Amino acid sequence: xxxxxxxxxxxxxxxxxxxxxxxxxxxxxxxxxxxxxxxxxxxxxxxxxxxxxxxxxxxxxxxxxxxxxxxxxxxxxxxxxxxxxxxxxxxxxxxxxxxxxxxxxxxxxxxxxxxxxxxxxxxxxxxxxxxxxxxxxxxxxxxxxxxxxxxxxxxxxxxxxxxxxxxxxxxxxxxxxxxxxxxxxxxxxxxxxxxxxxxxxxxxxxxxxxxxxxxxxxxxxxxxxxxxxxxxxxxxxxxxxxxxxxxxxxxxxxxxxxxxxxxxxxxxxxxxxxxxxxxxxxxxxxxxxxxxxxxxxxxxxxxxxxxxxxxxxxxxxxxxxxxxxxxxxxxxxxxxxxxxxxxxxxxxxxxxxxxxxxxxxxxxxxxxxxxxxxxxxxxxxxxxxxxxxxxxxxxxxxxxxxxx
Numbered sequence: 001x002x003x004x005x006x007x008x009x010x011x012x013x014x015x016x017x018x019x020x021x022x023x024x025x026x027x028x029x030x031x032x033x034x035x036x037x038x039x040x041x042x043x044x045x046x047x048x049x050x051x052x053x054x055x056x057x058x059x060x061x062x063x064x065x066x067x068x069x070x071x072x073x074x075x076x077x078x079x080x081x082x083x084x085x086x087x088x089x090x091x092x093x094x095x096x097x098x099x100x101x102x103x104x105x106x107x108x109x110x111x112x113x114x115x116x117x118x119x120x121x122x123x124x125x126x127x128x129x130x131x132x133x134x135x136x137x138x139x140x141x142x143x144x145x146x147x148x149x150x151x152x153x154x155x156x157x158x159x160x161x162x163x164x165x166x167x168x169x170x171x172x173x174x175x176x177x178x179x180x181x182x183x184x185x186x187x188x189x190x191x192x193x194x195x196x197x198x199x200x201x202x203x204x205x206x207x208x209x210x211x212x213x214x215x216x217x218x219x220x221x222x223x224x225x226x227x228x229x230x231x232x233x234x235x236x237x238x239x240x241x242x243x244x245x246x247x248x249x250x251x252x253x254x255x256x257x258x259x260x261x262x263x264x265x266x267x268x269x270x271x272x273x274x275x276x277x278x279x280x281x282x283x284x285x286x287x288x289x290x291x292x293x294x295x296x297x298x299x300x301x302x303x304x305x306x307x308x309x310x311x312x313x314x315x316x317x318x319x320x321x322x323x324x325x326x327x328x329x330x331x332x333x334x335x336x337x338x339x340x341x342x343x344x345x346x347x348x349x350x351x352x353x354x355x356x357x358x359x360x361x362x363x364x365x366x367x368x369x370x371x372x373x374x375x376x377x378x379x380x381x382x383x384x385x386x387x388x389x390x391x392x393x394x395x396x397x398x399x400x401x402x403x404x
Contacts, residue, residue: 089134172192
């Protein structure tokens with residue numbers, strides 16, 4: 001474990017509490033375990049100094065807050081906290097994409113939508129913000145992040161959501177790979193951090209495939225559209241390889257399912273023949289664009305196609321991905337555990353998971369101690385170290401099990 005997350009010379013701003021909503025219980029449990037491990041290392045040093053561990057809040061067996069959002073028979077809900085939060089530093093975690101949760105309303109069973117999850121988040125904030133020292137929100141998939149700009153007479157939902165949270169008293173909002181991070185301009189005077197999982201992608205990929213060759217002749221990074229360019233440029237520069245890009249030709253005369261249908265994918269870049277290509281994007285929704293891109297790359301004689309995406313939503317199911325894997329259009333799909341994943345997805349042979357729990361724990365621990373997040377926001381040095389170690393240890397991978 002890295003010492004980057006051990007702060008034996010810095011006091012927390014307040015006792016730490018993680019308010020995990022039901023949608024995020026599993027991930028929050030892993031985060032809690034990592035923070036306990038971080039602070040156990042601190043405790044050994046502090047005991048020698050005879051410092052007051054109770055004052056620091058390091059004597060806790062768990063940092064998870066006992067809270068819930070029960071509902072009445074009519075479907076109405078409320079936020080309930082079952083322990084004191086006076087003077088605490090609260091981190092409310094929510095996964096707005098978790099459609100597996102249900103609630104009863106007048107005898108009917110409803111699956112929770114992003115709107116329902118956002119309302120529950122506000123309920124927990126409302127139940128704690130009056131007495132807590134500070135309330136922070138960790139929302140990996142930014143609620144309404146896809147409605148981040150206004151192009152006609154339509155609502156600007158993501159900006160309204162951010163403003164609403166700030167007006168409720170939230171101090172910091174933490175998200176991951178926002179569809180368009182410029183939406184933070186809606187709250188320019190408040191804390192908004194957008195973290196990228198690039199390091200975790202590389203780590204998971206290196207652990208999955210130890211035969212990768214990191215050079216321009218064997219590897220290439222692909223952006224599936226113009227919106228993912230910045231992600232692809234950063235990854236390609238860190239790996240020291242070339243980058244290519246697809247752009248979508250759309251039929252702007254029609255709207256299908258709320259968007260202009262894609263007519264074709266056009267490629268810009270050098271030859272991909274014989275190379276392993278990494279397609280990087282922020283999300284797989286239906287997966288249509290990603291699969292079309294993978295097929296186009298295989299038709300251009302790419303040797304292997306690896307998809308790296310922060311959020312694997314798979315809104316149209318997994319059948320098409322199974323089909324493309326069977327036809328060898330894709331070799332694997334790397335996504336994070338930041339959003340709900342079905343049991344069926346976890347069992348797929350082509351699925352590779354990048355665990356983000358230790359990274360989130362490091363972010364929470366750093367914010368709770370009011371220390372810089374620069375290394376987490378720009379993990380270039382850590383990525384370079386990871387690549388060097390991979391190249392030096394091509395025949396073994398024990399080192400990577402200890403890294404974040």
